Amino acid sequence: MSTSIETISLPSDLSPRPTASRLGDTPLIPLIILATIALVAIFADVLAPHNPEVGSLTARFRPPFWQAGGSMDHIFGTDQLGRDVLSRLIFGARVSMVVGFTAVIFAGVVGTVLGIMAGYLGGWVDQVIMRVTDAWLALPALTFAIFLAAIVGPSMWNIVIILGLVYWTRYARVVRGEVLSLKEREFVRLAIVAGCSKWTIMRRHILPNVVNSAIVLATLMLGVVIVTEASLSFLGVGVPPPQPAWGLMLSDGKQGLMVGYWWLTVLPGCCIMLMVLSANLLGDWLRVKLDPQLRQL
Amino acid sequence: MKQFVTRRLGYSLLSLLLLSLTIFFFVRVTGDPAALLVEPGASEEDIAAIHQRFGLDQPLWVQYGLFMLNLARGDFGQSFYYQTPVLDLYFDRLPNSLLLAAVAMAFSLLVGIPSGILAAVRVGRFWDSAGKMFALLGLSLPSFFVGLVLILVFSVFLGWLPSSGSGGVLHILMPAFALGWYFAAAHMRLTRSSMLEVLGSEYVKLARLKGLPQSLVIGKHAFKNALIPVVTLAGINLVLMINVAVVVETVFAWPGVGRLLYEGISFRDFPVVQGIVIMGGTMIVAVNLLVDVVYAVIDPRIRLEK
Numbered sequence: 110m111s112t113s114i115e116t117i118s119l120p121s122d123l124s125p126r127p128t129a130s131r132l133g134d135t136p137l138i139p140l141i142i143l144a145t146i147a148l149v150a151i152f153a154d155v156l157a158p159h160n161p162e163v164g165s166l167t168a169r170f171r172p173p174f175w176q177a178g179g180s181m182d183h184i185f186g187t188d189q190l191g192r193d194v195l196s197r198l199i200f201g202a203r204v205s206m207v208v209g210f211t212a213v214i215f216a217g218v219v220g221t222v223l224g225i226m227a228g229y230l231g232g233w234v235d236q237v238i239m240r241v242t243d244a245w246l247a248l249p250a251l252t253f254a255i256f257l258a259a260i261v262g263p264s265m266w267n268i269v270i271i272l273g274l275v276y277w278t279r280y281a282r283v284v285r286g287e288v289l290s291l292k293e294r295e296f297v298r299l300a301i302v303a304g305c306s307k308w309t310i311m312r313r314h315i316l317p318n319v320v321n322s323a324i325v326l327a328t329l330m331l332g333v334v335i336v337t338e339a340s341l342s343f344l345g346v347g348v349p350p351p352q353p354a355w356g357l358m359l360s361d362g363k364q365g366l367m368v369g370y371w372w373l374t375v376l377p378g379c380c381i382m383l384m385v386l387s388a389n390l391l392g393d394w395l396r397v398k399l400d401p402q403l404r405q406l
Numbered sequence: 407m408k409q410f411v412t413r414r415l416g417y418s419l420l421s422l423l424l425l426s427l428t429i430f431f432f433v434r435v436t437g438d439p440a441a442l443l444v445e446p447g448a449s450e451e452d453i454a455a456i457h458q459r460f461g462l463d464q465p466l467w468v469q470y471g472l473f474m475l476n477l478a479r480g481d482f483g484q485s486f487y488y489q490t491p492v493l494d495l496y497f498d499r500l501p502n503s504l505l506l507a508a509v510a511m512a513f514s515l516l517v518g519i520p521s522g523i524l525a526a527v528r529v530g531r532f533w534d535s536a537g538k539m540f541a542l543l544g545l546s547l548p549s550f551f552v553g554l555v556l557i558l559v560f561s562v563f564l565g566w567l568p569s570s571g572s573g574g575v576l577h578i579l580m581p582a583f584a585l586g587w588y589f590a591a592a593h594m595r596l597t598r599s600s601m602l603e604v605l606g607s608e609y610v611k612l613a614r615l616k617g618l619p620q621s622l623v624i625g626k627h628a629f630k631n632a633l634i635p636v637v638t639l640a641g642i643n644l645v646l647m648i649n650v651a652v653v654v655e656t657v658f659a660w661p662g663v664g665r666l667l668y669e670g671i672s673f674r675d676f677p678v679v680q681g682i683v684i685m686g687g688t689m690i691v692a693v694n695l696l697v698d699v700v701y702a703v704i705d706p707r708i709r710l711e712k
Contacts, residue, residue, distance in 0.1 A: 240417070240424065243421060244422075244424035244425055245428070247421050247687060247691050248683075248687045249649040249650055251649075251650050251652065252649050252650070252667070252682070252683055253683065255652065255679070255683075256679060257432060259679050260432055336548045339548055340548065343550050344653065344671060345672065346671055359550060366554060366557055366558060366562065367561070367562060367569060368562075369563075371558055374551075374555075374558065378548075378551035378555065381548060381551060382547055385548070386543070389542060389546050393542075
């Protein structure tokens with residue numbers, strides 16, 4: 110186990126090949142950031158120093174502790190209703206995580222199932238599913254989401270469903286493409302010869318082979334979904350107040366921006382940015398690692 | 407060729423049909439559409455009048471027929487807030503959106519194309535990594551956050567640029583930057599990959615063998631060919647920009663279509679929201695059709711493919 114590994118420097122004009130072990134070059138920083146946000150989201154009740162939804166109007170617009178007028182009681186200051194910004198950021202992580210993950214999983218399940226059915230069954234099933242997919246892909250996702258949110262009204266679970274409905278099409282496209290090539294492979298033909306039913310083949314033989322791509326896509330979609338959720342909340346059709354969502358905090362912070370209350374916008378914005386950036390970095394890495402076919406995406 | 411265009415046109419119409427069905431269906435499945443179509447706090451008689459006017463007491467397929475007939479006649483309903491037809495409002499705001507999208511597009515191309523070329527020419531070196539970082543940031547930073555930080559720096563702290571509204575040249579700078587930022591990253595990525603493909607082609611190798619200087623090889627032989635997909639994407643993106651500018655227009659109070667959509671949401675002005683979504687979807691379906699047809703005219707391989 111303790112053999113030292115010699116590193117050989119390659120001539121620089123050779124393209125670097127992945128020589129390390131499969132998980133050797135894990136992008137640690139994005140993983141740590143995402144894990145931290147997840148832990149913060151889980152233990153929000155313990156971590157938050159104040160109630161995120163209740164403030165005192167006498168303590169409005171307190172700056173962060175390092176600025177004049179700030180105190181350690183409110184490390185990141187307070188907002189326009191005197192609520193503690195740090196506590197709201199901590200609970201906001203919970204909203205982002207819950208919405209981000211459930212929406213991505215919901216979209217992933219719907220898209221993967223429909224993609225497998227379209228690809229494997231072919232014929233009119235394929236035509237119907239893919240025409241719907243094309244039509245929905247043609248809509249600008251954000252506008253479509255705003256439209257749906259405006260109809261059903263704001264709530265966190267509505268947002269999850271809306272994001273799922275808007276984004277399943279991307280999974281369906283990718284998965285269908287993979288299934289089309291998978292179904293010509295030997296093991297699928299042998300399964301047919303062995304007398305497996307279509308459903309068994311799709312479930313036992315096709316599904317495990319497309320899960321990788323679906324996971325890669327899900328990681329890449331996580332960033333998109335979080336930004337869309339933040340945009341919806343920012344526009345007032347997302348997570349309803351007084352629930353602390355980062356997008357909503359940005360939107361509230363807009364009022365204080367012109368008088369220089371920078372912490373109300375910069376801090377939640379940085380949280381969104383960190384989370385999205387980490388998800389994208391992780392997704393890019395997973396794409397190269399797990400799925401050579403998706404490298405061109 | 408004719409066959410290709412007919413089939414493609416058929417798909418587009420089908421897309422529009424599905425789009426209209428989606429909108430129609432969602433409005434009705436989530437509750438009484440009359441509740442969305444009357445002003446908040448309307449009386450029972452008003453709701454009954456709406457039921458009558460939009461034929462909501464008829465069977466569903468008749469309702470859908472009426473809905474489509476109104477759309478076909480250009481009747482997108484009346485805005486509650488402005489008391490004018492939705493389509494008039496839309497076309498009033500459209501020039502502003504086009505202006506913003508045009509400036510944002512110019513910015514994104516001016517940044518995206520040169521940096522993409524630089525990254526492709528110096529692939530694997532410093533400028534390539536810098537470009538990758540830029541693209542990642544561009545795709546990760548939500549436009550409203552970029553917008554708010556711009557306001558904070560250039561309006562609040564430095565006091566150089568106006569934070570909202572429209573009018574002068576200075577007004578458009580920040581919204582265009584915030585909107586173009588994401589697209590600059592997308593254009594850079596495409597320019598890079600397209601340029602890399604062209605640089606590996608036979609005719610570029612020939613140009614190199616002829617002993618042409620690097621600037622000529624890249625500027626004349628590679629660049630022009632690499633530009634084709636970028637220009638196509640830019641065309642599609644221009645239409646997309648008009649439709650995704652809602653957040654940026656809200657941040658900067660830019661009086662475009664996106665701002666109209668935001669007002670529609672805030673005032674619960676449902677006909678406006680619905681009208682903008684329909685117009686946006688139609689525009690995007692149309693531009694996709696146009697691109698496909700133009701491509702088929704240029705490249706026979708596409709139209710002969712099944």
